Amino acid sequence: MLRLVKILTVLVVVAGVAAFAGYRYWESRLQAPIAVEEETLYEVPRGAGYNRVVADLAKREIIRDDWAFRLLTRIEPESIPRLRAGEYMLEPGMSGRDLIALLGSDRVVTYPLTIPEGWTFRQMRAALDAAPKLESRTAGLDDDEVMALLGREGEHPEGWFFPDTYRYHKGMSDLEILQQALSRMERILEEVWEGRSDDLTIDTPYEALIMASLIERETGAPEERREIAGVFKRRMEQGMRLQTDPTVIYGMGERYDGRITRADLREATPYNTYVIDGMPPTPIAMPGRASLEAAVDPLPGETLYFVSRGDGTHHFSRTLREHNNAVNRYIRNRQ
Known part of the structure; x- marks a missing residue:
C-alpha cells in the first residue's frame, strides 16, 4: 500500500511538472x-x-x-x-x-481627409468620392437626397459643413464624415453666435453663416476678415449692394472658367450681389471659424470699398474716388 502511494505521488508530481512545462511552452509560443x-x-x-x-x-x-x-x-x-x-x-x-x-x-489605421476653408459642397463631395477606402453611400445621389439622409430634408447644403481635416478608417462611409462636419458646424456656429456684437445688420445664425462664407471667399488674410465684414455691414446699412465677385462666380456655377466678364456682372442670378440687394439666399462656400467670428464682430470704421492688391491682401477705401484710383493702380495697370 505504501509502495502504491509513493508511485501515485511520483505520478502526480511528474504530471504536475509536465503540465507546468507544457503551460510554459504554450505561453512561450504566444509570447x-x-x-x-x-x-x-x-x-x-x-x-x-x-x-x-x-x-x-x-x-x-x-x-x-x-x-x-x-x-x-x-x-x-x-x-x-x-x-x-x-x-x-x-x-x-x-x-x-x-x-x-x-x-x-x-x-x-486611419486616413486623413482635408476639406479646406472656402470650398463648396460640390468640391467636398468630389473629395469624398475620391477618398481611398472610404465607402461611398452618396454616389449617384443629388444634394437634396444627401441632405435627406442627414436628417436635413429640404435644406440647402452649402456652408453647413465645417472645413477641417477629418480622419476615417476603412469601413467608414462618406455619410459619417458629412455628419461629423455638419455637427461641428452647427456647434461652432451656435458658439460664435452667442458671442456676437450687439450692433449687427444680420439677425440670425444662418445669416451669419452666409456672411461668413462671403468673407471666406474674399480673403485668406486673417487680419482682413473683420475689416471686410465691416465694409459689408456699412454697405448694407447705407443701402448699397455688396458687389462681391465670389457671388458672381457662385451664381455662374460650372460655367465659370476663371474669368468674369462685364456681362457676368450684369447677369441676374439669385447670387449676383451686383444685381441683388443684400446678401445671397444661401452661403456660397464653407467658412472656417475665423470668418464666422468676423461675421458677428465687424471692425468699426468708414471704409466702403476694397480691391485686391494681387498678393492675397486688399486695399480698403472710404470713397469711390479713392477706390477707383486703387482699381487703376492694382487692376488696370496690372492688366
Whole structure:
C-alpha cells in the first residue's frame, strides 16, 4: 500500500511538472514575436470571428504556432477580445498576445481627409468620392437626397459643413464624415453666435453663416476678415449692394472658367450681389471659424470699398474716388 502511494505521488508530481512545462511552452509560443520584419497592414474582415482570423494569420505565416492560439479559447477564453473589423498595422517584434490585443482594440489605421476653408459642397463631395477606402453611400445621389439622409430634408447644403481635416478608417462611409462636419458646424456656429456684437445688420445664425462664407471667399488674410465684414455691414446699412465677385462666380456655377466678364456682372442670378440687394439666399462656400467670428464682430470704421492688391491682401477705401484710383493702380495697370 505504501509502495502504491509513493508511485501515485511520483505520478502526480511528474504530471504536475509536465503540465507546468507544457503551460510554459504554450505561453512561450504566444509570447513569441510574430513573423513580420517590417510594418505590415492587416485587415480584419467585417464579421470575421477569432478562429477565422487565426487561420488566416497562420496561412499568411504571420503566426507560426496556430495551435497555441486555438488553445487560448479553451484555457483563457476571457483573454480573447471581440475582434473589430478594420485595418491594423502590425509591428516587428510584437508578440502573439500583443497581436490579438491589437486586433480587438480601436487602434485601427486611419486616413486623413482635408476639406479646406472656402470650398463648396460640390468640391467636398468630389473629395469624398475620391477618398481611398472610404465607402461611398452618396454616389449617384443629388444634394437634396444627401441632405435627406442627414436628417436635413429640404435644406440647402452649402456652408453647413465645417472645413477641417477629418480622419476615417476603412469601413467608414462618406455619410459619417458629412455628419461629423455638419455637427461641428452647427456647434461652432451656435458658439460664435452667442458671442456676437450687439450692433449687427444680420439677425440670425444662418445669416451669419452666409456672411461668413462671403468673407471666406474674399480673403485668406486673417487680419482682413473683420475689416471686410465691416465694409459689408456699412454697405448694407447705407443701402448699397455688396458687389462681391465670389457671388458672381457662385451664381455662374460650372460655367465659370476663371474669368468674369462685364456681362457676368450684369447677369441676374439669385447670387449676383451686383444685381441683388443684400446678401445671397444661401452661403456660397464653407467658412472656417475665423470668418464666422468676423461675421458677428465687424471692425468699426468708414471704409466702403476694397480691391485686391494681387498678393492675397486688399486695399480698403472710404470713397469711390479713392477706390477707383486703387482699381487703376492694382487692376488696370496690372492688366
